[in-house]
Amino acid sequence: MRVRMLTAVAAALTLLLTGCSDGGTDPGGKVKLRFQSLAWQQESVDANKELVEEWNASHPGIQVQYVQGSWDSVHDQLLTSFEGGEAPDIIHDASDDLADFAYGGYLADLSGLLPERLTSDIPRQSWETATFDKGIYGVPFLQEPRVLIANKKILDSSGVRVPTAEKPWSWEEFRQITKTLTEKMGDGKYGVAWPLKEPVSVTLNLGLSAGGQLFHRGDDGKVTIRFTDGDGVVPGTVHAQVNSDKSASRTTLGMGGSDTLPGLFGGKYAMVPLGFSYRQQIVQQAPKGFEWTVLPAPAGPGGPAQGVSPQTLSVAEDSPYKKEAAQFIGFMLQPGNMVRLAKGDWMLPTGTQALADPSLHTEKDGWATGAALARDLRSAPAQSVRGYPEWKDKVATPALQEYYSGAIDAAELEKRLVEDGNLVLARYQR
Known part of the structure; x- marks a missing residue:
C-alpha cells in the first residue's frame, strides 16, 4: 500500500511539473509573453495596445498579452508576484522602484540582450537610472521634468x-x-x-x-x-x-x-x-x-540640473524567454514608437532620435520648453539606494x-x- 501511494504521488508530481514546464508556450509551440503596462491616460493606453497588436501581427511565433497594472499598487503587486513565481515577463515600472527588485534577484540583467541601436541611442545619464552594481535592470524610455x-x-x-x-x-x-x-x-x-x-x-x-x-x-x-x-x-x-x-x-x-x-x-x-x-x-x-x-523650474549655481526617475521596461529573472522579451522591448522603443509613447503620456522620450522629432519641439502646449530641459535631466539622488x-x-x-x-x-x-x-x-x- 505504501509503495502504491508513493507511486501515485510521484505520478501526480510528474504530471504537475509537466503541466507547468511549458506555461510560456501554447500547443502550437508559440512563445507567449505577458506585458504588464502601467499606462493609465487613454492616449497612452491606446498607444501601448496598438504597439502590442502591431508586434503580434508581425511576430506570429512570439505573442504578447497586454496586462493592465496600476501605479498606485505596482510595488507591492510586483513583490507578491515575484515571490509567488507569477511575475509578468515584461514589466513596466519607474526606475526609482527597481533597486530592491534588482538587488533581490527578481529582475534580469539586460546587458547583452538589447539591440545596439537602442543602447547607443539612450544617453548615459539615462542608463544610470536603471544601473545597479554593473548590471542594467531596466530600459529607461520616458522622462518627466x-x-x-x-x-x-x-x-x-x-x-x-x-x-x-x-x-x-x-x-x-x-x-x-x-x-x-x-x-x-x-x-x-x-x-x-x-x-x-x-x-x-x-x-x-x-x-x-x-x-x-x-x-x-x-x-x-x-x-x-x-x-x-x-x-x-x-x-x-x-x-x-x-x-x-x-x-x-x-x-x-x-x-x-x-x-x-x-x-x-x-x-x-x-x-x-x-x-x-x-x-x-x-x-x-x-x-x-x-x-x-x-x-x-528655478535653477541653482550648477544650472538647471534636475533629478528624474524615468519610466522603465524590465524583464523578470524567472522568465524563460528573456531573449524574446528583450526583442519586444527593442520593438516598443524604436524611435518612432518611442515618440508615440511619449506623446501618449505627454512626457519626453529618453532616446536622442525620438527626442529630435519636430512634433516634440513645438511651442504649442509647452513641448519646446520641456524638450530644452531634457539635456539637464539626471538620475534622481536616491535612484540606487536600497x-x-x-x-x-x-x-x-x-x-x-x-x-x-x-x-x-x-x-x-x-x-x-x-x-x-x-x-x-x-x-x-x-
Whole structure:
C-alpha cells in the first residue's frame, strides 16, 4: 500500500511539473509573453495596445498579452508576484522602484540582450537610472521634468521677468517673484501653490540644481545621508514662501497636483510646480479663454540640473524567454514608437532620435520648453539606494510635511532626515 501511494504521488508530481514546464508556450509551440503596462491616460493606453497588436501581427511565433497594472499598487503587486513565481515577463515600472527588485534577484540583467541601436541611442545619464552594481535592470524610455505651469495673464500683467530654459529664475529670484506676484494679486491669492502630498521626490529632484545630493556612496559601496547647504535650498525656499513670505498657499501642501488645477484656472494661484505630463489635464480641463504657459523650474549655481526617475521596461529573472522579451522591448522603443509613447503620456522620450522629432519641439502646449530641459535631466539622488522606499515613507515624508507646514524647524528636519534616515539605510547594507 505504501509503495502504491508513493507511486501515485510521484505520478501526480510528474504530471504537475509537466503541466507547468511549458506555461510560456501554447500547443502550437508559440512563445507567449505577458506585458504588464502601467499606462493609465487613454492616449497612452491606446498607444501601448496598438504597439502590442502591431508586434503580434508581425511576430506570429512570439505573442504578447497586454496586462493592465496600476501605479498606485505596482510595488507591492510586483513583490507578491515575484515571490509567488507569477511575475509578468515584461514589466513596466519607474526606475526609482527597481533597486530592491534588482538587488533581490527578481529582475534580469539586460546587458547583452538589447539591440545596439537602442543602447547607443539612450544617453548615459539615462542608463544610470536603471544601473545597479554593473548590471542594467531596466530600459529607461520616458522622462518627466518638473516645470512651472503659470497663468499667462497674471504673469504678463505683473511685469516680472519671464524665465526661459536658457535663463531660468534662480531660487532666490523665484522667491522674490512669488512675493511680488502675491502683492499684486491681492488678498487670498498666492504667487505659487506647492502640491506636496508626496514631498520627497519633488524636494530631492529639484534640489540637484542647488547642489543638493543628500545620499552619498562611500568607497565601500555603502550609502549614508549627509545634509549640506545645497540640500537646504529647495526646502528652505518652500518653507519661507509658506510660513514667512505668505506667497505660497498653505492649504495646497496636502494636495496632489490635480487638486491645485481649479485654483490655477480660477486665478487663485499664479503658478504651480507640476510634472510635465500635467499639461494634458490642463488642455482637457481648463475653462475656455484660460491662457497658460510652461516655464522652467528655478535653477541653482550648477544650472538647471534636475533629478528624474524615468519610466522603465524590465524583464523578470524567472522568465524563460528573456531573449524574446528583450526583442519586444527593442520593438516598443524604436524611435518612432518611442515618440508615440511619449506623446501618449505627454512626457519626453529618453532616446536622442525620438527626442529630435519636430512634433516634440513645438511651442504649442509647452513641448519646446520641456524638450530644452531634457539635456539637464539626471538620475534622481536616491535612484540606487536600497531602503529608499522605507526611508521615504517612514522618515522623509512626515519630516518634510511637518517642516513645510512650520511644525518643525530646519535643525529638526536635518536631524530626522539624517539620523533616523541612516538607521533605516543601515538595515539594508549589512
